[in-house]
Amino acid sequence: MTRKTNSRIAGFTFLFYIAVGISSMIVSRGATAGEGVAAKLASMAQHANAVHVNLVLTLLEAFSAIVLAVTLYALTRDEDPDLAMLGMSCRLVEGVIGATAVQSSLGLLWLATAPQAQAPNPATGQGIGAFLFWGQGGATLPAIFFAVGSTLFSWLFLRGRMIPVWLAWLGVLASVLLVVTLPLQLADIPVTGLIWLPAAVFEITFAFWLLIKGAAPPARSRPA
Secondary structure, eight states, X not given: OOHHHHHHHHHHHHHHHHHHHHHHHHHHHHHTOSSHHHHHHHHHHHTHHHHHHHHHHHHHHHHHHHHHHHHHHHHHTTTOHHHHHHHHHHHHHHHHHHHHHHHHHXXXXXXXXXXXXXXXXXXXXXXXXXXXXXXXXXXXXXXXXXXXXXXXXXXXXHHTTOSOHHHHHHHHHHHHHHHHHHHHHHTTOOOOGGGGHHHHHHHHHHHHHHHHTOOOOOGGGSOO
């Protein structure tokens, strides 16, 4: 595909990814409302259709990450193929880990709706449910791979002067902020959700830039 086509696909996918991600959070919160495992499972049983909708949204998020991995690699590989490949690998891992959340949600839905003859005893069900809800790190791990991949791609766009310098610097700084702070969550250190605000501003602005202007070739490959 041409640079123009990859730019347009990447720009659309950024916006699609954000819209689907917000929709997924809203649907998930409604379908798993309540405190504790028993309350959340009861809510899932009452909102089984919403859970199925969220499964589709989660899968769309995973595919969006994969599409971005490929298109951003195509746009940056001429600047540095090794760093571009590393960035693509990080975004691919992000998508794959995100897709595994579908299995966890299916397991929780089964716990919530399984016939009594097939369901585990209450104590076992509570343990399995607690593990699937909170024991796998949630969205932190794929977010870390997203942050590293975003940092690499933003740096390549900056180094190649393929987008405005101020926009590329915003992407680099916003992504580095996530790279530094997100691993703190694995150490059980609370992190405010405001750390995502710069990245959201960058991605939305970057998406519209790609749709309207596209990514220019690397500066060193342009005619003098």
